[in-house]
Amino acid sequence: MRRFLLRRLLLAVPTLFGVTVVVFATVALVPGDPVEAFLGPGAPLAARRELTQRLGLDRPLPVRYAAWLWHALHGDLGTSISAQRPVLRLLLPAFGETLLLAGAAFLLVLVGGVLLGGLGAIRPHGLTGRLSGGLSTLFVSAPQYSVSLLLIGLFAVYWPVLPAGGTHNVFGDGGPIDLVQHLVLPAVAAALVPLGLTARVFRAALSTVVEGELADSLRARGLSRTAVLWHCLHNASPALLTIGGLQLAYLLEGVVFVETLFSWPGVGQLLYNALSARDLPVIEGGVLVTAVGFVGINIIVDTAHAVIDPRVRS
């Protein structure tokens, strides 16, 4: 097991290295002169030369990359141009908010995916099966921004039962109930696509087991329906783990839209604002942190898979 983990971590090193190269190259290649952006077009030559030197822009690209990587490894992601604060200071609290939203959505994904997919597998024919399949397709096809807008329109404007944005009510006490009320709509909007995918995969996995030899032999031994189902669920759970983990990673992606539309102060909204302001250090840092989180989740999923299923380890 330890060897598996070690190998998996080592495999991630070149991937992460590549990630940093792509992020750095993207920002380095963006058209436009950052010195001019800082100082304005009419700045004196001496000031420009001084700033170019201070930013290290006179050095060759590989050297700049090495310096940037060195700083990034030490937690220094540069300074935001529009907020004039260290990027990491902006990113860390935002990442916390994003994790909260993604966590709530993930809960919905697991519960909803298992229910929807499970029902479809247990009653594959007739109305239940069709409904399960149809809803999965609908959810998988539902873009986060569309769902966000429709949810706000329906549940915050037409029928104002839930807040349309933010993390807490200005006049409220800011307690947990207030927070949950603000979480419901964005969490649903972020959860639908991964929920549909999870339901589909879980349905496929569970129906393979339910229709397989294991279930037959259990039934032949005279086990009750519930007991057979319990064993089948147990056998289908590794599939749930794999798909669930990947969906957690997918949630990090969907939050860009959801957070923007619901004014949720997470990484997604930070990135959106940085994009409109062309705040390159923030874009760079945000994409880097998200990509590293993505790789991290994949490692955790693989490891958990190996713990459950010894065949994966070799």
Next chain:
Amino acid sequence: MTTTVIRPTTRTVAAISTAGSWLRRNGGVAVPLTLVVLLVLAALAAPLVAPDSPTAGLLQNRMLAPGTPGHLLGTDDQGRDVLSRLIWAARPSLVGGFAPVGAAGALGSALGIAAGLGGRRTEQALLRSLDVLYAFPGILLAMAIATLVDTGLGAVVLALSVVLTPSVARVVFTEVQRIRTAEYLEAARVSGAGRIAIAVRQVVPVVAPVVLVYCSSLIGLSIVYAAGLSFLGLGVSPPTAEWGSMLDELRPELFSHPAVAMMPALAILVVSVIFNSLGEALRRRVGAARDLRPGAGR
């Protein structure tokens, strides 16, 4: 084999029952396919189909509610007919769906075949590079690339092509891996066929159906991504109508005129459902049990 004998009382009943059973057998593909064809036709014939101009509006007609005579889906903040804009918007939005998938299908197939047939070194180098692209959440990668390349439909297509290529390459590689030790490939090698000849004559025909089915399931995703990029201000810029940018334009009206503001959101959702149903029906036909959407299984 059993044969079902239908005893129709009249011809009409027979016709209906035949149509019904045909639909039951083929409806999964036929219904969404018809809708896709209609959608593409409407986009192509936008000047004929759209009741109004997509860009010219009367300011006294601002924010009319859906159902107003002459404006079935209402008007936007500049008094432009929303239905007409949605129809015209299908043009760039469908390009954003089809073009990246086409490009990624071609490039991904080439990379996947190269990784499958090339030596161990080529295989590892290609797979590792694809892993790097995989490490980015799709929309973030697209955002980063689109920022690089300036805005516009071209930037969207380029960015999404890059985002979709790795998953196509993965699917093709898996397929090539499955057949690369097959006897007919060995026979071709022994008879002196070059690598490229083998790739073109033996491998492409085997891989093509898989790629086509997989790509058809990516079109809906690509449309959603493309509209998303435009929504973020990285795609088509106003006054050109595009589903994502319409969403962004009408967003400030969500609280005062929710019905109109929800129209583009609904349009993208419906189109996405149509394309995904088609992709899914095709996949079920071909019998690929795995879910091949990126993010779903690697």
